[in-house]
Amino acid sequence: xxxxxxxxxxxxxxxxxxxxxxxxxxxxxxxxxxxxxxxxxxxxxxxxxxxxxxxxxxxxxxxxxxxxxxxxxx
Numbered sequence: 167x168x169x170x171x172x173x174x175x176x177x178x179x180x181x182x183x184x185x186x187x188x189x190x191x192x193x194x195x196x197x198x199x200x201x202x203x204x205x206x207x208x209x210x211x212x213x214x215x216x217x218x219x220x221x222x223x224x225x226x227x228x229x230x231x232x233x234x235x236x237x238x239x240x
Contacts, residue, residue, distance in 0.1 A: 171202050172207070187217075210238075
């Protein structure tokens with residue numbers, strides 16, 4: 167019903183730096199609050215649990231839920 171967008175983090179791995187991930191979340195939050203009703207982070211299957219660890223922090227910061235979608239990067 168609303169405008170939706172996904173931000174694909176193509177090269178995310180378990181070795182990705184925390185700073186890289188926080189930068190992605192910052193972009194996500196800006197997009198979600200400024201232009202879209204729903205925004206999702208699209209990450210590879212191996213990163214879903216790691217990304218999910220940021221859900222509570224993100225929701226506390228933005229007041230909105232963090233959408234996470236696992237994608238196959240083949």
